[in-house]
Amino acid sequence: MIHAFSGNAAVAYAMKQINPDVVAVYPITPQTVAMERFADFVADGDVDTELIMADSEHSAMSCCIGASLAGGRVMTSTASAGLALMWEVLFVAASNRCPIIMNVMNRALSAPINIHCDHSDAMGARDSSWIQIHAENVQEAYDNIIQAVRIAEHENVRLPVMTNMDGFTLSHATERMETLEDQQVQKFISEFKAIYPLLDVDNPVTYGPLDLYDYYFEHKRQQVEAMELAYDVIKKVGQEYGKMTGRSFDMLHPFEMEDAEVAVVVLGSTSGTARVAVRAMRQKGIKVGLVKLRVFRPFPKDELREMLKGMKAVAVMDRSDSFGAFGGPVFSEVRSALLGEDVEVVNYIYGLGGRDIRQDQIEQVITDMSTVAKTGKVKSFVTYLGVR
Amino acid sequence: MKEKGWKECLWGGLIVDAGNSVLYKTGDWRSQRPIRDEQKCTDCLQCWIMCPDAAIKVKDGKIVGIDYDYCKGCGICCKVCPFDAIEMKEEGEK
Numbered sequence: 139m140i141h142a143f144s145g146n147a148a149v150a151y152a153m154k155q156i157n158p159d160v161v162a163v164y165p166i167t168p169q170t171v172a173m174e175r176f177a178d179f180v181a182d183g184d185v186d187t188e189l190i191m192a193d194s195e196h197s198a199m200s201c202c203i204g205a206s207l208a209g210g211r212v213m214t215s216t217a218s219a220g221l222a223l224m225w226e227v228l229f230v231a232a233s234n235r236c237p238i239i240m241n242v243m244n245r246a247l248s249a250p251i252n253i254h255c256d257h258s259d260a261m262g263a264r265d266s267s268w269i270q271i272h273a274e275n276v277q278e279a280y281d282n283i284i285q286a287v288r289i290a291e292h293e294n295v296r297l298p299v300m301t302n303m304d305g306f307t308l309s310h311a312t313e314r315m316e317t318l319e320d321q322q323v324q325k326f327i328s329e330f331k332a333i334y335p336l337l338d339v340d341n342p343v344t345y346g347p348l349d350l351y352d353y354y355f356e357h358k359r360q361q362v363e364a365m366e367l368a369y370d371v372i373k374k375v376g377q378e379y380g381k382m383t384g385r386s387f388d389m390l391h392p393f394e395m396e397d398a399e400v401a402v403v404v405l406g407s408t409s410g411t412a413r414v415a416v417r418a419m420r421q422k423g424i425k426v427g428l429v430k431l432r433v434f435r436p437f438p439k440d441e442l443r444e445m446l447k448g449m450k451a452v453a454v455m456d457r458s459d460s461f462g463a464f465g466g467p468v469f470s471e472v473r474s475a476l477l478g479e480d481v482e483v484v485n486y487i488y489g490l491g492g493r494d495i496r497q498d499q500i501e502q503v504i505t506d507m508s509t510v511a512k513t514g515k516v517k518s519f520v521t522y523l524g525v526r
Numbered sequence: 527m528k529e530k531g532w533k534e535c536l537w538g539g540l541i542v543d544a545g546n547s548v549l550y551k552t553g554d555w556r557s558q559r560p561i562r563d564e565q566k567c568t569d570c571l572q573c574w575i576m577c578p579d580a581a582i583k584v585k586d587g588k589i590v591g592i593d594y595d596y597c598k599g600c601g602i603c604c605k606v607c608p609f610d611a612i613e614m615k616e617e618g619e620k
Contacts, residue, residue: 233538234538235537334536334540341542343541344541345539346539347541349539352529353529353530353535353539354539356530356532356535357532357535357538357539359532360532360535360537364537
């Protein structure tokens with residue numbers, strides 16, 4: 139079916155079609171509308187979900203963990219400070235291998251107070267053992283949520299998945315998008331299979347025991363393995379979903395990379411603007427390509443290296459900063475993946491607190507890359523794009 | 527107990543067998559060992575009542591020994607004994 143949906147409406151609709159057993163939430167801009175809409179579905183009896191209005195995001199995620207361990211399919215949604223307040227329990231969800239699906243409407247962190255988009259929230263949680271997928275538009279946000287169920291619940295993975303989308307830019311933008319039929323979604327995600335559920339009273343289990351120096355390290359190593367196995371699962375689920383919808387889903391989405399000499403790496407809604415900029419600069423004779431990073435965790439290091447080796451210069455665009463580090467989080471990963479390759483990798487921090495990123499700014503980045511390619515000289519490895 | 531590698535153990539420290547704490551020999555924690563003097567002991571059972579780890583072994587109302595697999599060496603038995611029948615000795619001391 140074709141709809142005109144805002145990002146929030148698309149999230150609520152995807153959740154309605156998934157019909158999870160439990161949703162525990164706390165409202166926060168710009169995610170509130172999605173949960174209001176979903177609460178309507180609950181009130182109208184369109185879903186069988188037990189909706190828990192928690193007293194904070196810390197509690198919301200804690201409820202999700204309990205419900206997940208009890209043996210239910212569980213979802214939630216948050217943003218910004220909400221995700222930050224969940225930080226402690228994010229690790230508990232992942233370590234207990236709860237396949238929780240959480241949509242994050244990416245928003246800047248305080249202070250000063252800012253409700254608009256950047257990726258500081260998600261990047262702050264990047265080491266929590268959650269799979270992280272980023273959407274470019276409302277359509278992808280919807281598609282990612284449905285795929286996330288299959289990825290999280292796969293027996294080789296059993297990790298929570300965070301589906302990210304840019305706050306306001308996508309959450310409050312109405313776009314044309316297609317949804318699947320309810321039955322198609324149900325068939326695709328199939329019945330939830332609980333593994334060692336707490337409510338199976340005939341087979342009692344203990345979750346979260348004291349785990350000191352004698353076993354904690356082994357359990358962390360298992361999470362590393364789950365992330366590695368998730369790589370394949372994400373690709374296969376993407377292919378299967380792609381066949382059903384005619385849209386394609388991979389770890390990385392290259393654009394004009396076949397003969398590219400310089401490249402831009404970007405994630406989230408800026409990918410669309412960057413694609414237009416690449417097209418415009420190609421007309422000016424610059425052989426530039428774009429790599430959209432759809433999955434940030436697990437980080438597709440080998441595939442990215444294959445795609446970017448041989449480039450003369452690569453610009454990595456970060457919508458958050460890692461204060462005191464050498465560049466933003468995406469830059470660190472990309473540069474590290476390209477270690478040993480003869481490629482200049484430079485960083486552009488942009489769009490903090492929802493500062494607009496314009497086509498001409500990305501064109502300037504491409505011009506800079508072209509100069510680096512010609513001269514072999516980098517003026518600055520980290521540039522703050524659009525700051526006064 | 528041989529410690530398992532990451533490929534062999536269940537995720538997240540999940541415990542699926544009930545009553546397994548008996549496998550954990552907490553006696554390993556002990557730095558001081560209670561030694562009971564059978565001559566002085568009157569089987570008053572004060573130590574048996576007070577021991578937080580149920581490590582005083584009793585049969586037919588008589589103390590038959592100390593369970594060193596689970597005695598953590600806290601010394602409560604020595605403290606409460608009205609007859610000074612229990613002495614705490616450093617582990618490793620003869």
